[in-house]
Amino acid sequence: MPTQPHGIPALVGELTPDAILDALDPEQREVAAQPLGPMCVLAGAGTGKTRAITHRIAYGVRSAAYQPQRVLAVTFTARAAGEMRTRLRALGAGGVQARTFHAAALRQLHYFWPQAVGGAAPEVMAHKAAAVAQAAASLRLDLARDRTAIRDLAAEIEWAKVSMLTPETYAAGARAARREPPGLDATAMARVLDAYEQVKTGRGAIDFEDVLLLTVGILQDHDEIARAVRSQYRHFVVDEYQDVNALQQRLLDLWVGERHDLCVVGDPAQTIYSFTGASPRHLLEFPQNHPKAQVVRLVRNYRSTPQVVELANLVVRGPSGSMRSNAVVLQAHSEAGPTPALTSHSDDPAEAAAVAAEVAERVKAGVPPSQMAILFRTNGQSEAFESALAERDVPYLVRGGERFFARTEVREAVLLLRGAARSDDGSKPMPELVRDVLLGAGWTREAPSSGGAQRERWESLAALATLSDDLVAVTPEARLPDFIRELDERASAQHAPSVEGVTLASLHAAKGLEWDVVFLAGVSDGYLPITMAETPEAIEEERRLLYVGVTRARRELRLSWAGARTPGARATRRPSRFLDGAASVLGEGARSQPKSKSSVGGRRGGKPARPVLPAYCRGCGTELTTAGQRKVGRCDDCPPTYSEATFEKLREWRLAVAREASVPAYVVFTDATLTAIAEREPSSEGELAQVSGVGARKLALYGADVLALLGGSPVEDVLEKRSATTESDE
Template identity: 75%
Template sequence: MSTLATGTPTADDVLAALDPEQREVAASPKGPMCVLAGAGTGKTRAITHRIAYGVHSGAYQPQRVLAVTFTARAAGEMRTRLRELGVGGVQARTFHAAALRQLHYFWPQAIGGAAPEVLPHKASVVAEAGSRLRLQLDRVGVRDLAAEVEWAKVSMLTPETYAAAARRAGRDPAGLDATAMARVLQTYEEVKAERGVIDFEDVLLITVGILTEREDIARTVRSQYRHFVVDEYQDVNAVQQRLLDLWVGERDDVCVVGDAAQTIYSFTGASPRHLLDFPRRYPEARLVKLVRNYRSTPQVVGLANLVVRGGSAGARGGAELVQLQAQGEPGPAPVLTAYPDEPAEAAGVAAAVKARIGQGVPPSQIAVLFRTNAQSEAFEAALADADVPYLVRGGDRFFSRREVRDAVLLLRGAARSDDGSKPMPDLARDVLTGAGWSERPPSSGGATRERWESLQALAALADDLAAASPEARLPELVRELEERSAAQHAPTVQGVTLASLHAAKGLEWDVVFLAGCSDGFIPISMAEGPEAVEEERRLLYVGLTRARRELRLSWAGARNAGGRATRRPSRFLDGAASVLGEGARSAPKAASRAGRGKQMSMAVPAKCRGCGTDLTSAAERKVGRCAECPPTYDEATFEALRAWRLAVAGAAKVPAYVVFTDATLTAIAERNPSSPAELATIGGVGARKLERYGPSVLAILGGADPQETAENLSATSDSA
């Protein structure tokens, strides 16, 4: 008997709400497994249910499970979901957090004394190293060299081995040759040693060193953790893979989850090869593909599939590509808008954002995404001018903002004297008023509005906590905030999100505006070589799949107002012209081909609106969907149309297909036309059938009784 009603799920309960592929992941908790999970396919749901099923079925002891991901936010979300599934005690951490915990614990035993302080930022040490080498570095140069230091270390390179590897990879940081950069690396390590600090990469490297050299410590770690889950495995770099190998040892109880089409961090040393080669390393591994996209509409999914299939991997038909199959309700078609210049684009996007808010879309469910952080300023100004609240992702972390820190401090003080005489949410608002919160939002935008939105998010969190736990008081609210702060699990802030495509990964919104879709931004002009360009394509794919319902793309012909239009749409949109229109092409069709017009377009196979694959049969092209993708029509409507067709065919004493073929009937149900003109666009509905059956079909789609409609049609035909 299910125990969901009591709040304690059984192993069977854990599997009940999963689709077949997710259930395959969850129901096999032992042994190696590789999950290729497309965007929006419920990978976090699958792996948390795998852990929960393992615990509830007795296959796992929760304290012996280590779930590793790449952001503190994702780790916090995983812990929250596991708690909701009745599982506590599982360690869900980032690679760095898990390694740092082990480093602090084993440092006295392996090295002696206390572990050194971790350097929060490399900039000051890199600048000092550059100064000692008499390099002229500005802020950008320091940032570039710091990134190169990180790449070298996660690639497990030393100052001695860096130069050869950098030349092979074609790296050219801040204009330095490989030999000069090797000297920077050596001096950086010297400065760090003098200061008695280590950096974040050292946390991983030193932990790897300890586990490699001290078999007794490695045995202790392996006895603690028996089962491993690694999320976002396509983002693993060389040192992280080495650390995972040392954790796992000779065992094979490891489940990895990732999507090669979302590999966008190669500049940090990440490589999808670890994901794609996993079945080769573990021949007994079970391979599961999650392809059912629950996040986005078929229109968004179709566009994303077209874009990602246009790349070199798509041309090869590479097995690493997961072709998404949309499961959601249909929505508006994606739109590409061209603007004369960047100021016009920013103003146009801001106006469209304001219109969506006016239609009832919460600001927190709208995002404006772009390739580079430098593009943010124009949209910030345009949204402020339109009086639209916004927040910039990638700026100050929520719990690092001054107003949030001050508010938490006030709440912590008030918690000591909470006597329960006032409802907790009301008391929290009284305290937040002292931090600058007010009942009504400020009329001005910009930073003032952003501060208010931060405090409002804390007030809303108090409401949510009280709703979930009516007995909760301020101490519980403070404890919740401290846990969220540690995990960087920020509450929802009511503002339109501005974010770069990299910062948007892992997030989703109802409405996404993807700006700057022109060559030079997407792909960025600095992307050199096929591999770098293909990563830019994947970055666009990540941006497209952030949208749940509505997706609007835009690009600007010129940088400045009144400037000459020299830009063109992104080359990545060429293959999506069938969806976005001819204006999406980065170059116009050749005149010689354009003259063949209609004949040519008939020769080109249509694309499935669900997964973007070529439609090879006439029946597939008619319905606009391949045989592999599930139907998107309302089953009751389709059955009503079939019943009507059967009655009409019986009265006329003709086969049912003479009225409409199955493919035509399916296309009608899927497209659900509301007018004769829309019905006429469907293949198989010619002028004669439109005149004869059109009113009846539209009546059925409007909810009329199939039998009665067929009888009325028969009576009309008899009288005629």
């Protein structure tokens, strides 16, 4: 387990400023011991950043540099904010506000709306889907039943708003960001954005991005309100600063004003949310924007074994061996453990079965399921592991599923506990009283032998019992009413307790979490990097995503990949290219392109070898092996993703043109080129020229025809116009 130089006294009353600093390593102490002025903390994974900033706040409070009610600590998830509040309370700084950006802004919005606008603030929509669907329908876009399309449009709307783009500026902003709207061109997406805003106005509601936008507007337009906020909060700490977007940065600037008591903490190597508008630019440019800022690097990793830390450093370096700009080189400070291992499997079901078998072995050996996780790149990979674990009666939890405090058994138990709190006379220890109430709710002291829903229900109630133990450990005098207040606070912040079960999560959902044993599944090109990552920037973000996955493991890390998607299919996948630089740890099987005699020294036949970069199916991620597959970007097993009507239209036109010229049809365009055109649906000559098989000559001969067909013109009209043009030329 990770160790720090010194422990902290058990009782809050014993915490002197010196005792708070004594609990830290030299770099953490440097962060905490200077609570005033601007500071930028570059904190590597597992280096105790939360410990450093909570001790900084506690030291500031205990040394009278801060008044606790004048401090605002901001983070990105309700879970992280809840954890920070718990730590601050244990350090005697319970009066400090620790909130997410949205929670802090919403509180201010409700408080100042009557003064700035009048009346009560608008209701915040819980979800965008219905409003987005209504907006699409108003534009005659038939997406009502396409949940995926609605979700993609909602995500694009969120990106536009956090980038502070309006319907009028969206198209230019999207082009500048090289962003392609989902299934629409930029102009059409701008119309959807405008229609969505009209739907919200008609409903008298706002969304979560509006909470930030409206708060920004009020603070910009009302100097007296801005002064009131800056008088309330004088010191700021922002965690996960690499994930700040333009809108959040603007709000933070308005909160801080002309002062400089701002501490930001982040890790450039963990920037994995750029698709939401997040940018590490604010973190990396902080020293330039605050010239007097101190920069502290936290490099001592207390989470993972030296073996895991070594692999993490190799992954983030890449095959060149040079550390990425501003990435922190981790130094391991935990006991040694097993060497990370990479295994290959014939297909996805075989991989899932093998991973589930290893998990079951560890459970049998006494490893708690809650201390293990299976991580993967896409949510669609989860189902195979769910089935494989269920077959072995291993309890599991899918992160991102139903929220803990929304579960029926939890709500019923809290209701019973609330009733029992009225008659708590202190005659029994509080955890014992909690267990008595849970027994009345159908809980048992021994876990059920079966899995499934019954086991999941038991685990939820058991988590409440464990939570009562945790509260008494921090506050020995706590009684049942105190426990109810703790539950209410956690429910409000969605700060759920740990529940027994193997965690299944995407790599994005796993950020900020850690386990003793981590299985990283599907570590093959096509998943990592994902096929859609085409630019160098997008591929580097995929590398950082793998780095996040590796650094979730405390003691044991197992990586795996499968050669094919289905049993019996041809094995066309290769290990992720991000493992090339880690062959010294994982073995030669980690290389995406095995070494061969002809490639030694990078030469073949006396000339430099020209690398052939692998191409991958957009549908399933398998490597494409034929020229035709590469041209359309899809393997033979995956269904086409283009309109059959469009493809047939192009084929009909091609046949007519070929007959007129007395040449075979493939001379005009091959089937693979027609498929690629139908899938991409280019709308300009420039876009058409990007399709493989459309050279300058064919663009000049057939470009106008193809674009007209894709624009909706009937085949007969296009052929008639072509014939008229030919006669005119003659």
